[in-house]
Amino acid sequence: MPPPPRGFANPNLRRSSHISSLSSPFPHCFSFVSSPPPHRPLSPRAQTETTDADTPSRSRSRSRFLRAMAKRRKQCLVGAVVPRLLHLVVLLLALDLARRCRAASLSSSSSPDANAMSELARALSGVPSSWKTGSDPCDPEWDGVTCSAGRVSRINLASRGVSGTLPDSLNALTSLASLQLQRNRLSGPLPLLPDLASLQSLFLDGNAFDFLPNTFFAGLSALQEISLDDLPLAPWNLSEDLAAAVGLSELSASNASLSGTLPDFLGSLPNLNVLRLSYNQLTGPLPPSLAGSSVQQLLLNNQQSRDKLSGRIDVLSAMPQLTMVWLQSNSFTGPIPDLSNLTALESFNVRDNALTGVVPPSLTACPTLRNATLSNNLLQGPFPQFSSKSVTLDIDKGNQFCNSGDSPCDPRVTALLAVAEGFGYPAVLAKSWKGNDPCASWLGVICNAQKDIIVLNFGSQHFGGVISPAFANFTALRQLYLSNNGLTGSIPDSLTQLLQLQLLDVTNNSLSGKIPAFSRSVTLKLDGNTKLGSDSDPSGGSTSSPSSGMPGSASGSSDNSGGSKSSSAAMIAGIIVAVVVLVGCSVALFMHYRKKKQEKKFGRVPMGTPPNEPENVSIGVDGMNGNGGGLGMLYSQSSAGSTGSYMVEAQGMHISIQSLRRATNNFSEDYVLGRGGFGVVYKGDHNGTLIAVKRNQCDLMGKKGQEEFKAEIDVLKKVKHRNLVTLLGYCDDGQERLLVYEYMSGGTLGDHLFEWQSRNEPPLTWKQRLTIALDVARAIEYLHSLAQESFIHRDLKPSNILLDKDLRAKVSDFGLVKLADDNQKSMMTRLAGTFGYLAPEYATTGKVSTKVDVYAFGVILMELITGRKVLDESLPPEDSHLVALFRRGFSHEKNKFLNAMVDQILELDEEAHQSLAEVADLAWHCTAREPYQRPDMSHAVNRVAPLVEQWRPTNCAVEDDGDSSLNLTERLERWRHDNTDSTTESLGYAFK
Template sequence: MVAMTSSGTVSTGLIDSKPIFFIKLALLLLVFLQLQPKIIPTVQAATLLPKNEVDALREIAEELNKKDWNFSDPCNNVPTVETPHTDQYNDTVTCNCSANRCNINGIFLMGQDLDGVLPPSLAKLPYLRQVNLGQNILNGSIPPEWASMKLEFLVLSVNNLSGPIPAYLGNMTSLTALALESNLFSGSIPPEFGNLVNLETLFLSANNLTGELPATFTNLTKLQTLRISSNNFTGKIPDFFHKFKLLQILEMQSSGFEGPIPSSLSALDKLTNLRISDLNGGVSDFPDIKNMESMEILMLKSCNIRGRIPEYISTLTNLRILDLSFNRLEGNIPNFGDLFRLSTIYLTSNKLTGLTPEWMIKERDDRYVIDLSYNNFSKNNLQPPTCRESLNLYRSFSIQNKSVLSDCLSPCSKDKYSLHINCGGKQIIIGNTKYEGDEDVGSAAKLFYNNTANWGFSNTGHFWDIQSGQDKYITKNVSILRMNNSGLYTTARLAPLSLTYFARCLANGNYTVKLHFAEIVFRDNISYYSVGRRMFDVYIQGKLELKDFNIEKEAGGVDKEVILIRKAVVNDKTLEIRFQWTGKGTTNAPRRGTYGSLISAISVESDFKPPAESKRKLYVAVGVVLVLCIVTSIILGILWWRGCFGGKESREQVLGGLDLKTGVFTFKQIKAATNNFDSGNKLGEGGFGSVYKGVLLDGTCIAVKQLSARSKQGNREFLNELGMISALEHPNLVKLHGRCTEGKQLVLVYEYMDNNSLAHSLFGQEKGGPSKLDWPTRQKICVGIAKGLTFLHEESAFKVVHRDIKASNILLDRDLNPKISDFGLAKLDEEENSHITTRVAGTIGYMAPEYALWGYLTDKADVYSFGVVALELVTGKSNMKFHPNENYVCLLDWALVSQQKGNLMELVDPRLGSEFNKEEAIRMIKIALLCHNPSPALRPTMSSVVSMLEGRSTVHELIMDPSIYGDKLRFEALRNQFNSFTTDTSSVN
């Protein structure tokens, strides 16, 4: 077949072995090959070319804004001056001449930075058959005058053309090749496209096309090459590809379609190049491609493919490149050792297990590229003891067997507290900060490590559609940079698929991460170098921080810096920052292979002081803190006594001096908002007050919590909650608007939650029909609660233990997003002072045993409570009210028995019917049981809970003896003991 390249030139693509193919190829090359464009060159062209065609050329030049045409000899207009980009430059008019006459049949104006519009005057050239206006900056849309033309070859790629693809394009039925990629076309593909029945090559990638492919697409039965990547199509991949019997190249990367991959794909037995990636939703089984014996390139990346890799892949003897990365593939890797043409294998980020195959370890040398990073393999004795070029095993082994990093990286000698990397560049000093050099050239499956500074990177992927060996993983600026600290931006590291920078030997704790970006490849001048669009995702510690990040857009132009600051928590002495290209943006502007993520520099600084520095100030700091605490306690005690018990100085005067970040309401405002605390507005009632719905004069809904000023406990709750929540802000924590402390009134004003509490939504309809909480909502709520607790425990300025996590303290907003409320019992987590010697507080059924029995309080008490709530979410039953028979003491008891019976599915709320994700439900139950480990030290952290809930890390099942909860008498004794010194704060916040 003959396929157009990005610039519209003709490429042989992947060669068919049949002799007739080469005959056709030779004939077509004579027609299309742009290196020798004149079909019948003649010196008499100027005199033989009709005047009307010369006049049409003048109009075309004006419309294109082309100023350098030689109209006296247009058929011999070959450039005499070499241009900066000769590989894509063409300035040619081809003519077909007979004995006494010439006619223009081809116009090739590539890479000339023409900034006009598509010329309507092309229609005045009746013999024109081939047009290539690619690699320019033409704007506007396709002129309606073109509908009458008899074009066969039309390339408009890499321009700024916009608007919908016009329906009248379907009138150009003579077209055999059409390239519109890397423009700004929008809207859906018109049904009239189905009239282009002679099309063999169609490029529509990198536009803003939407909607579904029209049903008339099935008329394009002669298609041999179809590229529709990087668009915003909707719906599932159409199941009509079996109509394209001649199709050899199919590309649908990040097209916007949803999975699964249709079964009709199996009928395409002539495919040599199949690339599908980044499908939305829809889990797929591995597509049946056993009949595709000509397959050379197979990419099924990020397609949600589950199950095993088929054994029959080993029969595809022409296969050269296999990319199955970022799926859900599991089991062993089949033996592909006999596929000697198979030189590139990407199996990154799957769930593959077993031993790493011997044929990969022993028989393949550095000419082969194999990436197995991010999998769950078991260690193999044949595993190389050191990191090997082009065999990437970064984090490819299961947790039980540790990571390959422990074998090929030197051990940590001491903790580090900062790291600075000049990505792709030399070591440089900015101010007082030294940025480590990062000059390794990189490769398609590279694990690099700097032993001196304890950092490195793992790179996966090569740049497609360029000549072998031309991959460049480092780029340099092409113009003078004028921003501050420009030395950080003169180079950058590129990644065509996935790039992970990792820092080892960091002390555990909170860090500030700064990511430095500048777009130094694309231009914003009058050049087709300005047409490119780069988008990629950024993850920090496995969490998606930036989606479809566009440096140029974020920075407001090219060659401008943008520094993004994020917080990260280090728990295992390792920090990971990953950049991933997901198929979006242009891939051929200014030339093919220009895409992927780009990072200029990375800065990591701890949010805490190193021990050496801390020790020098320890005794002074302790003394100052003690004095301040004593003085502050005395002053606040005196003032509070006066404010609460009749003194002239109001409580608000005292609170006003504390710089609380909340508003102040008058009691008159509160009474008006709640209709004088009308019982009809009551939302709930707890041990120390009630909660009412209120509406302010501006229409804002609020929740008013009125605490009892007569109770010391109410006073304590008020101060504690006001102090805690005014200093905390997170999407999964309820927001405090303000307070009112007139006279003896203690009122807190919160944002109003439209859907009340989780307890109300989950248990309020236990006997009254189906719950309004479907499974995706329950999953979202569970993850949200976990993220809120992660913030309290690990990410906030000070570590907080909530102490009363339960369903009634989880509020739900209009969109059923969860928000943790009621911080009246919250306590700062002091690791050196974890025993409560005065008062254990919380709610029976949610309290961790070590806290209830011995007063031992850490953040793991919240983890235990979260486990109870997670079980309630799955079962739809309240832990406090669940007593089906004398065999079960509580919900957890039932879960443990079900686990031992191997029947966890019986726990799932029957109101969900079959409409739930079984994998997610089982995962949530197992995580809940992990949180209930009797030993607090063995419970997971909340950040690891989030990772497990989102499927980013493995859940290891914990089997416990149900008898620890099954002794009814001991449980009753324990309940009585709770009652003797525990306060139940079951109010709805």
């Protein structure tokens, strides 16, 4: 066969190659092209003949063939691809359906947790990135989430910076056992969680939640740990719902606005180990149900309510598991109980209460004790000696211990404390019974010249308890008054051993039992004791009742046998009685004459009646010498006709008007130191010692000025401290009312702060200002919590702070503001004090507490820092009030504000800057608007004292320079000896 013509390719081969390339994805559709259909071969001649003639025909055939093949290819593609595409679509739909079914299956098994967690994630900000809404929190587990069996069992987002409000859907997490959201920025109200019956741990402390529903604990019966510390909640109470959480081991809600009383159910929680409810507003007593509980840590300190926690703490003796007891800064009273059952006690803090009695040996001998803090109570007896030397102690401040170390207490003190123990150690006795000498004006105790206790008068004191057998220790006792109390039990037989006893008055109590057999010389007053035996021993003392006649009369008839012997005895007895009556009348007339003579010389001095006597009592004075020294015997005669003797402090501080005229050159104008709203202050010279004499203007006093003057003298005699100006004496003569004080040569703090340039004196350094601040703080601390009674100065300001030559400060003008009548212009207001230093609640409502002095102290600190007066009208109105300006600036940019406000005259190094910032912070807290937000003065002392470099206290915190048995010359000599650093220089100021 000849080769094909040039330019003509074999059509079969071309078609085969082309179709093969097209059909490669679907080779089965074009398999025919590899074997073309057979045809009859042409002869060579025919081929030659037809080649040229058939060329157009061949071209047409080829075109038809190609069209046919394209159509066939299209049909093949449709027939092959469409089924495959349909199959693929069906497969994808099946997979999607399976996925949806699986998701639906998962959703149906954990939808409560998933939905609740999604809502929680949406409600909070700052949650971990794995917290994606719509996803399963357990597959995989979200960050901070723990699951068990596909359920959320624990959420821990502590300290993650999370904010927002907890949604109500949290209640759907019914398998939740632990919720730890502490130390975040969560706010709003807490949701109710009644369905979380599995919740064991709840930690929400350190957030900003503002409301806790009353039924918050309902349904949370599995709780074991609760922490709600440091939450600014609205006031709330511990509801009874919490009693169902019998597995509760720790309840902590300090500084959480918890109010009300401690519920009884706390003692019924068998597993409660930690009860921490400090810094709240709780009131009332410790529940008795705590006895026998498993509590190990009892922290109820620093309640902020006005009344605080109160009552006795006897229940502690029945809490053997205790290791830590913090009850400080409350109002607990009564003695510290026997703690011998507390074998694991490590820390015991009852500071700043009103506890009385003797520190029990069970505390001092506790082998496990590490810390004991007992300061600022009314504890008495010997100074406690702890067996372990490793115990950290704070017990020597503000108590009434009768000794300071190894020296023993006076046996009379020990016996009196045993008597007080029978009464339950009343606070009124603890406040009065100070020191180691019961004859030194102790309440209810009267001594003779030999220092023997001859009268004990505890009548009408509302004492409870029993009559102690320790009364038998007072062998010289003549009269014992116990009437009008709530005493129970019996009259001790030991009282019959008091051979000098003349009167026993126990009327109007609840005594019972047999009446002991007293001597016939003893008058018994027993009325008002319905359960007390009515019959006494025939040889016993006489009883006095409304039907028994005169006191001392014997009951029963006499036997006439014996004839003249009986008559003779009766005659002798009558003569003796007549002589005694005659002598008694003579003594009474002499005493009356002497009293009148003293009144004529010194002026009558009204004295307060004993607390248990009626008001209609006449009082006389005996035993005063010409100088007004010594102790006198007061006698009182009540309207009922009974007599009793009372030893009280005589007027040894009384100074004659002639002496003061000589000392002041007849009150010369040249001796004037200053003038005030109530009078003039003079400088005086008494035998070479300078004194300050305040001469009150009687026309500024109201009709009760005399009584108030006497009352203030009594108060000023009780407050003796190195940082209080000493009252040396007084004069009450006709229209003259004068007070004599120690002389202070350094002037006032106001002079040195605000007038130093005009006085040509150097300004106070920061060290001097700190020392002055500490002196003032200690003075006010003493008045508030360390004196015999709690006093409020009410007019603390720079002009009432006097300085000596060494610039050591003493507070003056205590209590005298009450002398003025309300209608006098000098008062400017019914309130005592000075505007600018008045606490807000005092200025607006008249309510006064120790916190008004704290406020004034804070103002003085601001003045010490800035050198500015509290009220400065020369400044723009918005800057004229120092307190408002200081608090506003200090609250925002402390450092910048202090740099701008500090007194520019001060030269401050880095250490001084730090101490100044500390004092500024204290001033800010002291001037808080609400009283409960201010610290007490003990806290202020503790803040300032470490800042004073090389501060040295004097030998004793309380100076006893007020012995009233000394005349003025003797008192000045003692005062001059005890105050060798005090000045006798010229120029000084007092009580402006």
